[in-house]
Amino acid sequence: ILNVEQSPQSLHVQEGDSTNFTCSFPSSNFYALHWYRWETAKSPEALFVMTLNGDEKKKGRISATLNTKEGYSYLYIKGSQPEDSATYLCAFYDDKIIFGKGTRLHILP
Amino acid sequence: DAEITQSPRHKITETGRQVTLACHQTWNHNNMFWYRQDLGHGLRLIHYSYGVQDTNKGEVSDGYSVSRSNTEDLPLTLESAASSQTSVYFCASSEVAGTTGEQFFGPGTRLTVL
Numbered sequence: 425i426l427n428v429e430q431s432p433q434s435l436h437v438q439e440g441d442s443t444n445f446t447c448s449f450p451s452s453n454f455y456a457l458h459w460y461r462w463e464t465a466k467s468p469e470a471l472f473v474m475t476l477n478g479d480e481k482k483k484g485r486i487s488a489t490l491n492t493k494e495g496y497s498y499l500y501i502k503g504s505q506p507e508d509s510a511t512y513l514c515a516f517y518d519d520k521i522i523f524g525k526g527t528r529l530h531i532l533p
Numbered sequence: 534d535a536e537i538t539q540s541p542r543h544k545i546t547e548t549g550r551q552v553t554l555a556c557h558q559t560w561n562h563n564n565m566f567w568y569r570q571d572l573g574h575g576l577r578l579i580h581y582s583y584g585v586q587d588t589n590k591g592e593v594s595d596g597y598s599v600s601r602s603n604t605e606d607l608p609l610t611l612e613s614a615a616s617s618q619t620s621v622y623f624c625a626s627s628e629v630a631g632t633t634g635e636q637f638f639g640p641g642t643r644l645t646v647l
Contacts, residue, residue: 470635
């Protein structure tokens with residue numbers, strides 16, 4: 425079973441501060457890396473699909489980078505807002521889909 | 534608007550009973566997936582399908598089965614429910630084949646097996 429690790433498990437950030445967290449995955453047999461945002465009592469929603477080493481994606485204040493050779497992706501949130509409070513999941517694809525356990529982000533007012 | 538729905542949203546059943554969870558999507562996506570979510574495990578893939586009559590086992594498929602008779606539906610059946618199958622179940626679909634298609638998730642079904 426492949427391991428997809430996300431760190432930290434939980435994070436408290438002051439409103440207005442920027443933050444980032446990590447998804448680590450096996451560096452061999454890489455197909456794609458997805459990021460999802462999961463708010464409490466809702467369903468996961470796709471943020472980014474990343475397929476190429478060096479990929480950088482951006483959506484508003486949220487961006488992500490990908491390093492397939494060393495097996496990690498970073499998700500960045502600039503100027504955190506209360507609505508950013510959620511669990512952020514990454515999913516690694518080789519021939520199957522493996523989700524990480526997520527980073528739970530709490531934005532403090 | 535296109536959507537993906539799951540029913541029932543909540544289900545309580547007894548050990549040994551057969552249970553079927555429904556998943557229906559109106560996006561006309563070929564790819565559909567079933568996951569379970571448990572504390573400490575995140576989302577784990579149970580079964581998936583890349584088209585009508587196609588089904589594949591995921592990471593935790595034992596005790597579960599699926600069938601794909603049309604594009605819109607992928608029902609998940611627990612043949613003989615066990616307490617270890619108490620979980621929240623999510624169905625998802627994607628348009629693009631393989632690994633590059635973002636997945637759209639249903640609202641989830643909370644299943645309790647007593």
